[in-house]
Amino acid sequence: MGAFEAPDRPRGADAPAGASAGPPGGPDGGPGPADPAALAGLLGEQDYLADDGAATACFLALRMGRPLFLEGDAGVGKTELAKALAAVLGSPLIRLQCYEGIDASQALYDWDHPRQLLHLRAAQAAAPEAGAPGGRIAAEELESGLYDRRYLLARPLMRALEAAADPAHPAVLLIDEIDRADDEFEAFLLEFLSDFAITIPELGAVRARVPPLTVLTSNRTREVHDALKRRCLYHWMPHPSFEREVAIIRRRRPEAPEHLVRAVAAAAQRLRDPERTGVDLLKPPGVAETIDWTAALAALGAPALTPDAAARTLGAVLKHRDDHEAVRLRLDALLDGRPEHGAAEAPR
Amino acid sequence: MNGAPVLGPGGAATAIAGFARALRAAGVPADTARTAAFAEALTAVDPVRARDVYWAGRLTLCSGPDDLAPYDACFAAYFGGARPAGGRRRPPPGPPRTPPWAPEGGEEAAAGPDGPLHPVAADRTEVLRRADIGQLSAAERAEVARLVSLIRTGRPRRRTRRRAPAARGALDPRRTLAAAARTDGEPIRLRYRDRAERPRRVVLLVDVSGSMSPYAESLLRFAHALVRGHPAGTEVFSIGTRLTRITRELRTADPGRALRAAGAAVPDWRGGTRLGTELKRFLDVHGGRGMARGAVAVIASDGWERGDAALLGAATARLSRLAHRVVWVNPHKAQPGYRPLAAGMAAALPHVDDFVSGHSLEALEHLAAAIAGGPLEGGGARA
Numbered sequence: 143m144g145a146f147e148a149p150d151r152p153r154g155a156d157a158p159a160g161a162s163a164g165p166p167g168g169p170d171g172g173p174g175p176a177d178p179a180a181l182a183g184l185l186g187e188q189d190y191l192a193d194d195g196a197a198t199a200c201f202l203a204l205r206m207g208r209p210l211f212l213e214g215d216a217g218v219g220k221t222e223l224a225k226a227l228a229a230v231l232g233s234p235l236i237r238l239q240c241y242e243g244i245d246a247s248q249a250l251y252d253w254d255h256p257r258q259l260l261h262l263r264a265a266q267a268a269a270p271e272a273g274a275p276g277g278r279i280a281a282e283e284l285e286s287g288l289y290d291r292r293y294l295l296a297r298p299l300m301r302a303l304e305a306a307a308d309p310a311h312p313a314v315l316l317i318d319e320i321d322r323a324d325d326e327f328e329a330f331l332l333e334f335l336s337d338f339a340i341t342i343p344e345l346g347a348v349r350a351r352v353p354p355l356t357v358l359t360s361n362r363t364r365e366v367h368d369a370l371k372r373r374c375l376y377h378w379m380p381h382p383s384f385e386r387e388v389a390i391i392r393r394r395r396p397e398a399p400e401h402l403v404r405a406v407a408a409a410a411q412r413l414r415d416p417e418r419t420g421v422d423l424l425k426p427p428g429v430a431e432t433i434d435w436t437a438a439l440a441a442l443g444a445p446a447l448t449p450d451a452a453a454r455t456l457g458a459v460l461k462h463r464d465d466h467e468a469v470r471l472r473l474d475a476l477l478d479g480r481p482e483h484g485a486a487e488a489p490r
Numbered sequence: 491m492n493g494a495p496v497l498g499p500g501g502a503a504t505a506i507a508g509f510a511r512a513l514r515a516a517g518v519p520a521d522t523a524r525t526a527a528f529a530e531a532l533t534a535v536d537p538v539r540a541r542d543v544y545w546a547g548r549l550t551l552c553s554g555p556d557d558l559a560p561y562d563a564c565f566a567a568y569f570g571g572a573r574p575a576g577g578r579r580r581p582p583p584g585p586p587r588t589p590p591w592a593p594e595g596g597e598e599a600a601a602g603p604d605g606p607l608h609p610v611a612a613d614r615t616e617v618l619r620r621a622d623i624g625q626l627s628a629a630e631r632a633e634v635a636r637l638v639s640l641i642r643t644g645r646p647r648r649r650t651r652r653r654a655p656a657a658r659g660a661l662d663p664r665r666t667l668a669a670a671a672r673t674d675g676e677p678i679r680l681r682y683r684d685r686a687e688r689p690r691r692v693v694l695l696v697d698v699s700g701s702m703s704p705y706a707e708s709l710l711r712f713a714h715a716l717v718r719g720h721p722a723g724t725e726v727f728s729i730g731t732r733l734t735r736i737t738r739e740l741r742t743a744d745p746g747r748a749l750r751a752a753g754a755a756v757p758d759w760r761g762g763t764r765l766g767t768e769l770k771r772f773l774d775v776h777g778g779r780g781m782a783r784g785a786v787a788v789i790a791s792d793g794w795e796r797g798d799a800a801l802l803g804a805a806t807a808r809l810s811r812l813a814h815r816v817v818w819v820n821p822h823k824a825q826p827g828y829r830p831l832a833a834g835m836a837a838a839l840p841h842v843d844d845f846v847s848g849h850s851l852e853a854l855e856h857l858a859a860a861i862a863g864g865p866l867e868g869g870g871a872r873a
Contacts, residue, residue, distance in 0.1 A: 177536065178545070198535065198545035205534040208527070213555070243651030247664075255663035262667075262675035285671040321780070324652075325722065363780025368553060372523055375531075375549040378558060422770075424778065424808075464808075 177201065181230070189393050190219070190226035191386060199377040200227055204312075209335050209356035211371055214379030217428015219390075220359040221318055223379075227355065228314035234305055236354070237316045238298035240323035246330065250340055251300045254293045261288060289344035299334060303350040315354040320370075321363045328367050335373055382429060384411050394433050398440040405447035405477075406436045410459070412476055413469070421472055424462045435459040449473045502537075503529070509568050513551055516560040520551040527551075540569065589698075589706065589753035619851045622824060624704035631707065634851050638711040639745045641855055643719040644862035646814070647687040648784060659684025690786055690814055691723045692716055692861060695772065697791030698730045698756055699763040705821045705849065706759075707749070709790050712854050714740045714748050716861075725781055729791065730758035733768045735776075763794055765834055766801030773808055782812040786861055790819040790848060795834025803837030810841040817860050818842040821849035 175181045181204075182197035192200070200223070203210040212220040228235035238249055265284050296304065298315070305313035320328065334340065335356060339349040358374060360366055382390060387407040391398065410432040416422040427435070438458040444451035452473055460466055469476065506529050513520040520528075527550040535542035544565055552561050618626075618634050626634065655662060665681035694716060696702075696709050713726045717740040728734045739751035753759070769789070773782065787809055795802050810816045820835065822828055824847040830836050839845065844860045847853045 178542070194541060195545055195548070198542065199549050202531050202534055202546065202549055206527070206530055241651070245652055253664060253667075255667055258667055259670075262670065266675050280674075284675065288667070288671055324650075361779065362555075363783075365554075368519070371553045372521070375527075376553050377549055378552070378555045424774075 175201070184230045185223075185226050188226040188229040190222060191382075191390050191393065192223070192226075193382070193386060195377060196223060196379065199375055203355060203357075203375055206375070207353060209358060209374040211358045211360070211366075211374035211376050212379055213360045213362055213376070215381065215426070215428060216361050217430040218379045218381055219429055220357075220379055221316065224314055224316040224357040224359070227357065228316075231311055231314060231355070233311040233313050235314045235316060236298050236302045236305060237318060239318045240320050240327070242322055242324060244323050244327055248297055249299050249327070249330075250297050251342065252295045252297065253289070254295050258288050258293050261293070286344075291345065294342070294345070300340060300348060302354040302356075303338060303340065303348055306350075306352040306354065309352050312352050313354040315356045317356065317358045319361060320358050321360040321366055325367065328370050332367075332370055332373070335370075381411075381414055381426075384408065387411070387429060387432060390429055391433055391436050395436045395440060398436045399445070402439060402444070402447060403436060406432060406439065409447060409452070409476060410435070413459070421465075421468045421476070423460070423465045423468070425460070425465065427459045431459045431461075447477060449477055452477060502532075506532070509547070509564070510551065512564050512568055513561065516564050518551060518557045518560050518564070519553060524551050524553075543569065589749075589756070589759050621851075622821070622849045623708050623851075624821060624849065631704070635707045635711045636745075637851055638708045638854055639715055641712065641715050641851075641858050643716050643858050645689045645692055645720060645723070646786065646861075646863035648690050648814075649685045650688050652686050653683040654686040656682055656684035658682055689720055689723050690784060691725065691781070692720070692786045692788065693725045693727075693777070693782055693813075694788045695727045695729050695769070695790065697763060697765070697789075698728045698759055698761075699791075699794070700760040701763075701792050701794050702790070702821070703760050705790075708851075708854065709819070709848065710740075710749055710752055711745060712848075712857070714745050714752075715858075717741055717748075718743065725776070726752075727772060727776075728752075728756045728758075729763070729765060729768045729772075729789075730756070731761045731764055731768075732758050733771050733775075734758075762796050763791070764797045765791060765793070765795045766797050766799070766803075766805055769802060769805040769809065773805060773812070777809065777812060782809060784814050785812075786815050786817065786863075787813040788817045788819060788857075788861060789838075792820050792822050793818075793830065793832040793835025793838060795832070795837075799833035799837040802834045803841070806838040806841040810843070815843040815863070816841060817844040817846065817857070819846055819848035819857055821847060821853075823847040824849040824853065 175184055178194065178197040178201040181201045182192045182194075185192045185197065185200070199210055199212075202208070212223065214220055224237075225235055262284065265287070302313050302315040317331070320331070337349075338353040339347055341347045358370075381387075384407055387410065388404055391403045391407060392400070395403070410427050412418055413421070413423060414426040435455060435458045438455040439447065439451060442451065442455065444455075453470060456466055456469065460469060506525060510520040510525040510528070528547055531546035531550050532543065535546050537543060547565065548558070548561055552558060615637075618630060618637070621630070621634070623631055623634055653660070653662075655665065659682045662681040662683035665683075666677055666679075669679055669681060670677040694713050696706070696713060698706055702709075713724075713736075717724045717726060717737065721741055725735070725737050726740055728736055734756050736752040736755050739755050740748045742748040742751060776782070777787075789806075793802075806816065818838065820830075823830075823845065830839050846857050846860050848857045
């Protein structure tokens, strides 16, 4: 396939530049590295080991200037990806955590009411003649003076519009757990994401000089509206493969011994696979839990993942009482697969 | 896009459009906007590397985990091997599956939208109101089913975190201040705001197995009335041997058309029941992720569990922990001397808040009231 590679496409030549601290424009002027693999490398430097899909998703989001919609089970690293991306771009990460009932005053902007009240009082003290002929005009002036940029509190979405000035370093806007917000908020986001501008009735429009790179995450507690998804690149994040999970844990918990990491990753893979263990968990562990579990075992000084050590640290990886009971009964079976894995991996 | 395109410029466009069409035939909503995004993405990646093309397409054309398997299949067929002939990607038709009522029955098909109400004598309506739907003739059953569509559905409300202007509550600084500015900075009238109220979600699981078939139509009619009453806050699933989400089918305004669509969507009419397994599946895939949280969950089933009754008990317990209330509808409850002896029913009952019969028109009105969380004022069907 490589034989078809186009001659006029400066691929390899661009990669070293892309790997430097400030990623310059790619071949067609978009920000970021030259191809998905280069971006994966940069993410790796930030301790985020992205697979092909995640790297291509981020690459295209940067290149096409589209929001990235990440969906997947809790704990697969959706939020981490946004953080790593911000680090790669060397730009600020602006995070909006969604929750039920979130509205414009918490997401966009709010007026600083106490300061506005002070402004009113000060104006009053300065002009004691309240009933003077010019009183009405004065009141209008007073009101317009209230709605000054000074009294505006920028919330995450507005901060994201104002954050970046340099096209090579777009701000990264993380809209976390969009599925928790209600659908009215989704409709509102739709408008925000299509033109990256907001209109403040009292003040006018605020437009982004450099549109932020937007990452939306969802745990899929409900279906997000199709119109919102259509504006985004959609990426379903699976749990990592065994080898990748080992690499991730090793990167995050370098103090843990190698064989322990492999044992934990193997057990986690088995916990996610009800066919093999016969345990159907309410909440299979994500990578975040696996990392915690490794840390817990390392903190206890456990030399290996024995049934006893696993039972004592189960709270780090499983967060439901029913899951604990189900796994406790099958701990031996769960860890039994370990020798076969160990044997396969030992010679390396 | 490229100095040496593999396909001619027209060829690439044709290939992209063809691939999108194949995806649509396989059920992936690859619409024009998504297809255009795919074409744009291809200019950013290396279009001769299969891996890049795969990801560019998956990221732009898919919109949910359910799309991934058909996408993979289409991609393999389209770019990795033989081209699928147009239209062949449709899943092969399964075994004939028919809902337990006659979908092309003269009345409904001929009557068109909503069907004209037969002028019935008041006393006859009264008799039908109380009659067990399972004992009626097909014609009477159809008549009752139409009346079911007229049941008024309400639902309980919950307070939200969102605040709205109110006559009392916490001080609303923004509106108070705006008013004060107009009166020279003197806050003469204080404005307040308070938590708003929203209707709770209702999740309805309808057993479509053989033993429930006399009641299936009226229950689905009832489900349709619920969905129409509050389309955004209602979810309906059929439970048999396979859990099927039929909310979308029931959103159609016309009850006859909605029921036909739902009837066609359910793959396991009059089959067996694996209530426990399917309820667990509902909780794993939908309920536990948030759909059932704080909702009113309604299960319409006779509790004849072919599988493990303990599993059904555990799943119902989990549902009752998630949901605001669990309402169980069992038409057999109305029979004189009924006791919940079916193993599944006995296992589930301790976790059920309301146990109602739903066997007749009147009973379905009671069900509507149980969902709304109290007797409906003026009550009942507007027949």
